[in-house]
Amino acid sequence: MDKLQPGRAPVYEMLEQYRLKGNISYHVPGHKNGEAYRSTVSAESAGYLTEVMRYDVTEITGTDDLHHPEGVIREAQELAADCYGAEESYMLVGGSTAGNLALILTVCPEPGRLLLLQRNVHKSVIHGLMLAGARAVFLEPQVDPGSGLAVAPSAETVQAALAAYPEAAGVLVTMPNYYGMGSDLAPLAQACHKSGVPLLVDEAHGAHYGQHPALPAGALAGGADGVVQSTHKMLTALTMGAMLHVQGPWLDRALLRQRLAMVQSSSPSYPVMASLDLARRLLHSSGAAVFTAGLAAVDILRRGLTALPRFGLLQPASLQQPLCGDAGAAGVNTPPLRGAAYETQDPFKAVIYDAAGVLGGFELQRRLEERGIVPEMSDDRHVVLAFSLGSKAEEAAALLAALQEIAAQTSLVAPQRGGTAAQAASYHNTEEDSLSPGDISTWNNFDIPAVSAPVQFSTRPVPTGETQSIALEASAGRLAAEMVIPYPPGIPLLYPGEHITESVLGRLLSLREGGAKFQACADPALQHIRVYNIQKGGEV
Template sequence: MNDEQRNTAPLYEMLEQYKDKGNTSYHVPGHKNGRAYGGAAGAGFLSEVMRADVTEITGTDDLHHPEGVIKEAQELAADCFGSEESFFMVGGSTAGNLALILTVCPEPGMTLLLQRNVHKSVIHGLMLAGVKAVFLEPQLDPGSGLAVAPAVETVQAALAAYPDAAGVLVTMPNYYGMGNDLAPLAEACHSSGVPLLVDEAHGAHYGLHPALPAGALRSGADGVVQSTHKMLPALTMGAMLHIQGPRLDRALLRQRLAMVQSSSPSYPVMASLDLARRLVHSQGAAAFTAGLAAVDILRRGLTELPRYGLLQPPPPQGGAAYVTQDPFKAVIYDATGVLSGFELQRGLEDRGCVPEMSDERHVVLLFSLGSRAEDAFQLLEALRDMDMKTEAVSIVESIFPAGDTSPVYDAQTSTLSERPDSFDIHISTWNNYKENVISAPITFSLKPVAAGEKESINLADSVGRMAAEMVVPYPPGIPLLYPGETITSGICSRLIALARAGAKFQASADPALQTIMVYNIQKGGEA
């Protein structure tokens, strides 16, 4: 496409024309272009949005059967992001994950290979499709204790062990911006005749600037889900699904998307997808200049604040758990071990800086093409203030994950020093199969756990019992337990630690996680 086409935003421009016409609405939505609230004063900032909040009428096209402006906008998106076909989604990456799983596994009982540390939407997709899931253990980064994706050798072994598998699904990058080259995984999948599906929710910006890692499409993935609202400037819930190659049934995929998305999609959300695409399509790499400069200011400023560590890929070497780090995901931690990630997050929030998320050790600070230098300066000032007002301790009182080789801050000497070998605390945000790199097939279904088959017990007493509910720390939304999974001592200890640290949980009957639902001993059950 030429520059003139890239500079257009057909869907957004249609809505602007609709507003300018001032037509009287005899159709949904019921707010009637915002007039139900008495005009601009009644609806506040939403009034302008409501004037463009239309439905499928003459000239606005139909997301589920696009022939006009939506079709044109999606074709421009495909050109921008390098796919053969792109679909707009108004239900976030969740809708894309559900649609992909329902497409590659159209019948209950089919087998899907996937990494264990997937978003809860993927688990829900397994339930909807009635999938037999074979979970693959992700590689752990010894420096941070965080999990990335399965090694290519693990994927190859799983494909050989389960030749009837319908496909492979991985997440790249992870919530912390850590990633690997997906090309070997794509080659392994294609050699076995199956598609590689990638939840690239946090990588919509990948491949759009030389400083950013390559995207999943360029690496050969067949179906890629991106949250355009996360790392590019679309409205929340705005996402895209990109497809290439012959391995996905596109007619079935369209039907699945229509099934999991609203029949009355939000036009403002879709228009924001069109605008986000136009921004990066027309400006190219220049769109990211200011945001990357802000990140550089933060990195240079952190060198003057040795108390705070910054997550970075290890030196290139064979077998590393990850080799790329999204520069827009600044993952920091208190190298003294005094402040947990949760405490560090609360301290920053008290100073007007709101992070993306935290775990026991880390805080994820998300920058984007919308970030500016003043954002970095404000954050550095908040970290300096916390450093001055929070007493540090010696490294012998610090707690770090096993194998962590990053330097620590010694309060006695005010210097960075090598980490001692005595710390043996494993940190991760998900469950892992430590004894079996490839799990046995686990059947998922929509069948609920009957009240008579489960009971609530103290979390501390749950080791060895079978979970009867999903436990999802949020963010990042990666289930630590799903119904039918045995609660190990490691998982029990981890859940207790998370609950004490103030983590928020979804899907649990007890949101404070003092108790947990388990199957009755005599019942048992499956996922």
Template sequence: MNKLQRCRAPIYEMLEQYRIMGNRSYHVPGHKNGEAYDGVEGAGFLDEVMKYDVTEISGTDDLHHPEGVIKEAQELAADCFGAEESFFLVGGSTAGNLALILTACPEPGMIMIVQRNVHKSVIHGLMLAGVRAVFLEPLIDPLSGLSVAPAAEAVKAALAAYPEAAAVLVTMPNYYGMGSDLAPLARICHDSGVPLLVDEAHGAHYGQHPALPAGALTSGADGVVQSTHKMLTAMTMGAMLHVQGPRLDRALLRQRLAMVQSSSPSYPMMASLDLARRLLHSRGKGAFTAGLAAVDVLRRGLAELPRYGLVQPAEPLHRNTPPDSLAAYVTQDPFKVVIYDATGVLSGFELQRRLEAKGCVPEMSDDRHVVLLLSLGSKAEDADLLLQALREIDSEEPSISPHTVSKPDSRNNSTWNNFHSLQISAPVPFSLKPVSANEIESIDLEHCMGRVAAEMVIPYPPGIPILYPGEVITDQIQRRLAGLAKGGAKFQACADPVLQRIEVYNIQKGGEA
């Protein structure tokens, strides 16, 4: 596409024209271009966006059968992100993950090879599709104790053990911006005739600047889901699904997308996806200049604050030695700055609380680390304010009560259950069948060791299940859950959101290991 086309934003331009025309609405939505809020408190907040909040009428096109501006916008997105075809998602990356799984495994009982530390939306997709999941343990970065992605050898072995597998699904990068080389995984999948699906929710910006890691599409992935709202500039819930190659049934994928997405998609959200793409297309590498400068200010400032450690890939032993492409952790998103208190005094949770008290709100924390997220929208003064807050926290150390933080190791993983010795699991059946109330009981977390979980336990963020129903709760898992609960982690999916109690299967129903 030529430069003039790339500078267009077809959906936004259509909505702007709709607003200017000022036609009278005799259709949904019921707010009637925001007029229902005239004279009502809060009208100022809603006034502008509601003028652009339309529905499928003449000229606005249809997300589920695009022929006009939405079709053009998606074609521009494919050109920008290097896909053969791109689809706008108004339900976040969740909708894309669900659609990919339902496409790759169209019949219950099919096998999919899945990285174990996946987002909860992947687990939900496995349930919806009735998949038998073969879980792969990810490699662990020994310096931080954090998990990244499965080894290429593990993927190859799993495909050899389960040649009937329909697809392989991995996450890259992880919530901490850490990654490894996807190209070997793509080659192994394609040699076996199966697609590589990648949850690239946190990597929508990848490949758009030399300072950023390569994207999953460039590495050979067949289906890639990106949260355009996370690291780029779309509205929250705005995401994209990109596909290439012959290994995914595109017609079935469209049908699955229609199943999991609203039949009344948000036009302001789609316009924000259109504008986020246009920003990259029109500015190119220059879109990241200010944000990368802010990252540089922050990293240089951290180098002068020895109290705070920084998670980053290990340096090669020799300057001219390239990074090991098979290592657990070889790429880092520069916009994800992951720090920890190297003195061991402040946990990640406590450091986050202290930063928030000073007006600096991190992305997330675990019991050791704090994830500080910058983007192309960040500025040098953002980095300066953050560094000032960190300096103040450092100077306040005498008033801080000592708190022991366990050192990172491969059994103290911050984001998921990494306590199994097997690299490749047996197939785990997933279904939508609910657990009967008479099969389960709620017990104190401290007494759950050896019992079988009857619910999913998901620290959020990052939204990666530590437990799923049917999994045995080992001593290490129990201690991990107790540590997260004590540190103030927030949980989803479990009956007790503060995780003082946990639901397990009754012993008479096979609920004891």
């Protein structure tokens, strides 16, 4: 391969050349570059898709093959590795899900292998454990005392788990979490490497990390060995476009490539790959400057909130960050104060809450959506607003106007959540605050030890005859026979075989009443839940 040219987007350029040639297609896909729609009365109803279809090709001469790249895809992946700071990078057309599955199947190549991981992982990680037939040792995540939100396990917890389970195949953590909260990964990587195992990081929400001084450093810079990023989330790829980056000697890369071929389609989407190529080229060519407009939009919100004290903004307890345009705004690697569970906050994840305690997160999201402002997600207290390099100043101004209107309309309403408005107004992210990690977040899991006993996973279906459906209110003390996944963000609060504790039940009831959406369970309204039958002697 010739010297890398960051200004190129080889996959996209190949597709443009393909389109301009106008060759006659005697190959799949069957829409024939969109002609199946353009030549019929369906053309108008197909709309923009007919244009996308001009670029929707398959593995033919000159287009290369994702699973055995030798041409434009190989060049695109080498450019990605150079841009993101990896030794090797792989395009993913199945989102970060495909990357998480492939990493787990690589480090756990046969059933029974043991993996250490934090309990509040994405459902794709639980599915990876099932596919691998792995044993999981769950690690308790730290809970931030100011916000009550769970982040990642401490280095001490990881070290204790590695000492207790020297047979572990690796450690997997999520960083940042859905709220943009993170901490230094270097101590975790050092502990893993000292034990001779890789550190795997689900960095789905951090694809932009390390690309601007105001952004936190990425997982690769912290020493992680395998890193999965959703390029479509916080950068500019099409939905399902993601990347897997690797470095160091701790992963079997030949096996990883084979696992990627297992979990991804043999007919990958070329438009998705081209969008990954273009997203990388935008960063490679423009550098940090590409984030200027987005960070300016964030500043408008933050400055506006200082004049609108009704709504607070989540920030690390270590530093109430200056505005992104101020000196020291990078402030993302500042030393944590005593008791802090996180040190960094993604400026593009603006997490707001009603400091007066009048509106919970679900209700605040509903009122924003009534005004044409669509947040990423909400929980009992917070609303997550995802900015990006594509955000605009006028959009931030519209958001502030909506918040001002909401504040004016609800200023005399009694608080929805417990306590007086004056008490609730004291909720700010300071070291002195100490919130119970109770009914707060779909990201939190409770009632687990710092290091759990091993849990065996498999793809064995739960036999219907061994389960029953009961009212959710009556489920405390029973064993769940199905996953229960509030979505977003897709963190299972229960997996089959897990005990339903009083606090988990309370969390589920609170989420149900708050209007959260659930996946994987038989009753998506969560009026009922499937549990294992209780047999004689209390055995399941």
